[in-house]
Amino acid sequence: MLIEALPAFSDNYIWLLSDQHGNAVVVDPGDATVVIAALSERNLQLSGVLITHHHFDHTGGVQALLEHASVPVIGPEASPFEHINRIVTEGECIPVLDRMFQVIKVPGHTLDHIAYYDAKGGHLFCGDTLFSGGCGRVFEGTFEQMQSSLSKLRELPEDTRVYAAHEYTANNLKFALAVEPDNTQLAARVAEVRQLRAVNTPTLPTTLGVEKATNPFLRWDSPAVIAAANSRRQGASNESIFQVIREWKDSF
């Protein structure tokens, strides 16, 4: 299975998965034009669409793609997005090209958010839940839900490649450095990302191992992150470390 990033809008990636038989699946096609052009250039036939959550920049191209090819649109239950025709639930395994992808419910950014995990290949498609150096804003769920969703992802093997849906890494790392100025692995990641972005190369996929070492939103139990969060607290508060860090980032 080949996996490519199709840049869309200002900072989205639509992930294009293809096999040697010319079949393709796209994850979160916010823009159909980008997908149709990529399929035609590569002589690929669309065989399915995966949706992580209902936001328009992840789903806006689906209707036009369905006019182009009548394919399964796989997505979460109880989603406000109306074009899902194959609903999947927590723990379900679905065939995607020559692989089996497992569905992981990750509410928080939105309530319908799911991630797709290919255990055999070590690939995770996590939409707007986990970014490199950051995590999605908590729009619909609670901070507890978001942290619990991220802890599920944190349990996956360290060499899991993480295919997030946005190129937010450089900005996220500025905040990560404010939280953990003495994290040497973070400093190395900042240097690596600077080089990649200088030549307009995606910083994704990242790996879970890199994220566990550098991403403050997977490090709520690390002493440096706890200390940074506690220094931001105003008076007595019972907000979690995760919530303090997430709200700090919202106003950063």
Ligand SMILES: [Zn+2]
């Ligand atoms: Zn979103």
